[in-house]
Amino acid sequence: MGWRPRRAGSLRATLGVLVALTLSAxxxxxxxxxxxxxxPGHWGVTAKKGEAAPQLKAWWRRMGDPMLDALMTEAVAGNLDVATAKANVRAARASYHQQMGTLFPQITGNASGTRGDSGGGVSPNGDITVSNGYGQYQAGLDASWEVDLFGANRxxxxxAAYNVDAVVNSLDAVLLTLVGDVASYxxxxxxxxxQIALAxxxxxxxxxxxxxxxxxxxxxxxSAVDLANASGLVASTEANIPELEASLAAAIHxxxxxxxxxxxxxxxxxxRVRPVPTPRLPVPRGIPADVLTxxxxxxxxxxxxxxxTALIGQAEANRYPxxxxxxxxNATGSRLGDLGRASSISWAFGPTLTVPIFTGGQLKALVDLAEANRDVSFIAYQASVLTALEDVENASVSLSxxxxxxGKLTIAVTSYGxxxxxxxxxxxxxxxxFLDVLTAERSLYSAQTQLIQSRVATTKYYIALNKALGGGWDGVVDTSxxxxxxxxxxxxxARIAPLARPDGSAQP
Incomplete structure (x- = not known):
């Protein structure tokens, strides 16, 4: 049995009030x-007037090494940190769609059926009664909708939308770190x-x-001293090779x-030995404000x-009605076929008002918590900007x-040679x-080694500067x-998994 039908005017008035509340939410x-x-309007001591905008698109290609270019593509496709970041993007988008669902009505269907028999027997006066079968079938819909008066759901x-953007940018940050690491190693x-070839x-x-x-x-x-020095110099140089081989293997790994x-x-x-990648210099840096984008x-x-910031509004809205x-x-009938024809119909409709009256200060505390978290996020944003500026300045000075x-080591190698x-x-x-020969050969080998290391360092500072400026992977990444x-x-x-014994083996 349903509610007593309201007057049409009263029902229209109720709907009108609810619509007005929704529109004015x-x-x-x-x-x-x-x-x-x-x-700052410009970079530090190494700044040049009118620096062009940074050229960040596939910056590693300017080193002219096809092997490095291929490794970049393979790393983006196979790196596990990237795979984790892509999964985080899918999770954030799913959370956004889940949150979007709170703005819409929720409708569920229900159905039930009962079949029984009252049973036969002998009445008190001795008459035989015949059993009567009966049935009851019911089908209906339940609906609910929260009127988002103060924007908690919105x-x-x-x-959730801001979080999706943040997670997508975090994926880009992982890609930036990845391409930088691949290039550096x-x-x-x-x-x-x-260095091994030189040794x-x-x-x-x-x-x-x-x-x-x-x-x-x-x-x-x-003299025998000269021969001992010559033999020791050879052994000392060859002793560097095993350590270099181990470092080479670790970098490849x-x-x-x-x-x-x-x-x-x-x-x-x-x-297969290839030369150290040589970067194309100088690197344009634009202006400090470019790091924001x-x-x-x-x-x-x-x-x-x-x-x-949005979560503050959600916490604040929860303090309001x-x-x-x-x-x-619902439709009810004694037979299944009656549900669409001769069933009885019942319905109910109405609003529910919830007003937080006394919560012991919990709701206000949640607002304070959200505001404190917003302050933490604001400070973290400021820190990220300062860190970005510092990274650019450090890499610029180091590269310069x-x-x-x-240049000086190149002159030294020529002179020592x-x-x-x-x-x-x-x-x-x-x-x-022989002492002069010994000194000259030691100095030449040391200068040549330092020159190779300096060239590697120049390349790595070039990589660091492009990373600091925001140069990452700009190709398509499928997160779906x-x-x-x-x-x-x-x-x-369903298959029931076997229980494990104390020793870890599966029970039959």
Whole structure:
């Protein structure tokens, strides 16, 4: 049996009030605007007037190494941190769609059926009674809708939207870190290979000097001390090779893992020696304000600030009254076929008002908590901006100074090379002592090693500067495909997993 029917005028008045409340619904809490931060108008001591905007699109291609370009693509496709970030994007989008559902009515269906028999027997006066079967069938709909008077649900949707943006930017930040790491370790690989090649060629040259010293000793023109020094110099140079080989292997292992493969997967592929990638310099940096849009970690922090601001409004709205509209309609019949024809219809409809009167200060405390969290997000945003500026300044200075160092080391290698050549020639002619040869060859090998290391450092500072400016992966990344694709997810008989014994083995 349904409610007593209301007068049409009363029902229309109720609906009119609810519609008016819905249309005039407001949102409480602060409205979010991206904060304006005061940033320097130019970079620091290494700044140039009128610097062009940074060229961040596939910046690693300007080093002209096809192997590095291929590794970048493989890393983006196979890296596990990227896969995790993509899953986080899917989760954030699912949460957004779930939150969007709170703005719409919720409708569920229900159905039931009962079949019974009253039973037969003998009445008190001795008459035989016949059993009478009966049935009752019911089907209906239940609906509910929360009138978002003060915007609690809309603030929740707003917060979820900001969170999606933040998580997408976090994915970009992971990609930025990934391409930077791949490029840096690749430069290390080529640097270690160059140092190994130098050590072997230097040791070979020093062995020639050792052989010359041995011949001079046999001829009485050199001492045993000279031969011992020559042999020790060879062994000292060769002793560097095992450590360099270990460092080379570790760098290759890291690149393999970054691409989502076992550590030794790229060992053969990267074993072919190639030169250290040479960056194209100088690097345009634009203005400091560019980091606000180019750095994904800064963008993510700004979106997180928007999310925390929206959550203040949601917490504030929960302190205000809320109205929900519920209703249902049911059809009941004695036979299944009667539900659509001769059934009895019952329905109910009406609003529910909920007013928080006394909560012991909990709702106000939740607002205070949300405001404090917003302050934390704002400080984190400011910190991310300062960190970005610091990264650019540090990488700029380091790159500039390292280029100067490379130039000086190039001059040193040329000078020490000439000194080594002359001292060896004079030693062969007996015009100088072996000590001069020993000093010259040690100095030359040290300068050559430092020059290789400086070139690697220049490349890595170039990489660091592009990372600091916000240069990451700008290609398409598919976030829609899950890593695990389930099969047979429809209705099916469930398999009961066997219980585990205390020793870890499965029970039958």
């Amino acid at each position: 407001c949102a409480v809490g602060p409205e979010y605007d991206t904060p304006e931060l005061t940033l 603030r929740g949707v707003e917060a 690749y430069a290390d690989v080529r640097g270690y290979q160059a 072997r060629s230097t040791a070979a040259s020093q062995k020639e000097t050792e052989a010359l010293t041995r011949r001079k000793l046999d001829a009485g023109a050199a 890291r690149i393999s893992v970054l691409t989502g493969q076992p550590p030794a997967a790229l060992m053969l592929r990267l074993s 180019n750095r994904p970690d800064v963008r993510a922090a700004e979106r997180a600030l928007g999310q925390s 809320s109205i929900s509209i519920t209703g249902n309609i 100074q390292q280029r100067l160092k490379t 000439e000194a080594a050549r002359l001292s060896r020639a004079l030693y062969e002619n007996g015009s100088t002592s 495909r899950p890593e695990v694709v389930d099969q047979n997810t429809g209705p099916h008989f």
